Amino acid sequence: MNYIPRPYYVEKIKPFVGKQIIKVLTGQRRVGKSYIMLQLMDTITANEPDANIIYINRELEKFLWIKTYENLYSYIKENIKKDKQNYLFIDEIQDISDFQLALRSLLAENECDITCTGSNANMLSGELATFLGGRYIEFTIHSLNYLEFLTFHRLENTQANLLKFLTYGGMPYLINIPLSDNLPFEYLKNIYGTILLKDIVARENIRNISFLENLVHYLADNIGNLFSANNISKFLKSQQINITPALTINYLKSLTNAFFIHKVVRTEIAGLKIFEIGEKYYFEDIGLRNSIVGFNQRTDVHKLLENVVYLHLVSQDFNVKVGQIGNKEIDFIGEKNGLKIYIQVALQITDKQTEQREFGNLMQIQDNYPKYVVVFNDLIIGNDYQGIKHINLKEFLSMTL
Numbered sequence: 001m002n003y004i005p006r007p008y009y010v011e012k013i014k015p016f017v018g019k020q021i022i023k024v025l026t027g028q029r030r031v032g033k034s035y036i037m038l039q040l041m042d043t044i045t046a047n048e049p050d051a052n053i054i055y056i057n058r059e060l061e062k063f064l065w066i067k068t069y070e071n072l073y074s075y076i077k078e079n080i081k082k083d084k085q086n087y088l089f090i091d092e093i094q095d096i097s098d099f100q101l102a103l104r105s106l107l108a109e110n111e112c113d114i115t116c117t118g119s120n121a122n123m124l125s126g127e128l129a130t131f132l133g134g135r136y137i138e139f140t141i142h143s144l145n146y147l148e149f150l151t152f153h154r155l156e157n158t159q160a161n162l163l164k165f166l167t168y169g170g171m172p173y174l175i176n177i178p179l180s181d182n183l184p185f186e187y188l189k190n191i192y193g194t195i196l197l198k199d200i201v202a203r204e205n206i207r208n209i210s211f212l213e214n215l216v217h218y219l220a221d222n223i224g225n226l227f228s229a230n231n232i233s234k235f236l237k238s239q240q241i242n243i244t245p246a247l248t249i250n251y252l253k254s255l256t257n258a259f260f261i262h263k264v265v266r267t268e269i270a271g272l273k274i275f276e277i278g279e280k281y282y283f284e285d286i287g288l289r290n291s292i293v294g295f296n297q298r299t300d301v302h303k304l305l306e307n308v309v310y311l312h313l314v315s316q317d318f319n320v321k322v323g324q325i326g327n328k329e330i331d332f333i334g335e336k337n338g339l340k341i342y343i344q345v346a347l348q349i350t351d352k353q354t355e356q357r358e359f360g361n362l363m364q365i366q367d368n369y370p371k372y373v374v375v376f377n378d379l380i381i382g383n384d385y386q387g388i389k390h391i392n393l394k395e396f397l398s399m400t401l
């Protein structure tokens with residue numbers, strides 16, 4: 001099958017292929033998990049031409065009968081070849097009831113190497129964690145980052161193409177649709193509907209679909225703002241939608257379980273205290289966000305800057321939090337392998353007040369980890385400000401951090 005490689009993920013997973021540990025590829029629906037698996041299968045076939053690969057994709061009609069762990073276990077046992085190295089790949093495994101029971105037995109029997117994909121975080125916190133604690137490893141697959149977007153669409157790294165990325169996002173299938181007008185949004189709206197109904201409403205037994213949709217709209221309109229369930233509930237009440245904070249929390253959790261949005265908590269920089277209220281939410285794909293509430297270049301770009309910076313950090317395995325230093329905010333603290341990075345995000349810096357706010361907050365942090373002020377505008381006069389890097393978004397999204 002033809003596909004555009006995404007080597008970053010394949011290289012991360014390859015060291016665990018052939019090891020007695022289940023590889024679980026998680027992420028939002030349609031971000032490309034299946035194609036990462038296909039690349040792994042091709043890598044195995046290239047290195048081991050005689051390997052026996054068992055591939056189950058429940059979106060294909062021939063596999064729709066596999067609905068229970070008994071069906072799954074029976075099919076795999078019938079297709080294992082005793083005289084070969086067996087590799088098992090299962091797509092969207094959460095659609096098979098009690099799948100974890102089959103995986104536990106297969107892992108114990110050690111007859112095949114196991115890789116699977118799933119589109120719901122409960123698969124790890126519930127089903128797999130209960131039965132396979134310590135015997136699986138998770139790899140989160142994200143929609144295309146900026147450089148992948150340029151590669152997939154064969155585009156140059158220009159400010160105009162950055163704006164295309166901010167408009168249409170990084171869903172891989174968009175390479176089949178012209179990036180113009182509203183054509184991509186028609187596809188993205190269908191994806192949003194599928195995620196909402198299959199991965200959230202059906203999976204989480206959501207009853208108030210209207211409230212769920214209103215909640216998504218509220219989040220999409222308020223990217224980068226601090227939230228609390230109480231504040232969201234108060235706003236919705238002002239719109240004649242009477243919902244309790246507890247139900248709001250449950251619905252937010254359902255949206256994060258489907259990897260549709262990401263919750264980012266606040267931490268006090270000096271004491272590393274985690275605040276229990278007041279967090280931010282960002283979308284896994286900004287194109288999906290734009291398909292829900294529209295995109296106006298003049299008014300919406302500033303809302304999306306934080307979102308794409310956040311996605312750039314998490315796609316490189318940073319643990320990301322919002323920082324608090326006194327009564328001032330640091331947009332992002334990224335932590336990875338004991339190292340940190342601090343980032344402020346702004347549309348542009350055109351006056352002393354904005355300069356003092358964005359750079360001044362970072363200057364209060366008393367350590368020597370890298371600090372950045374990321375802005376949208378393409379032209380920057382001077383790259384540093386007292387050791388803080390001043391960088392445009394296009395350059396930042398092109399960096400390996």
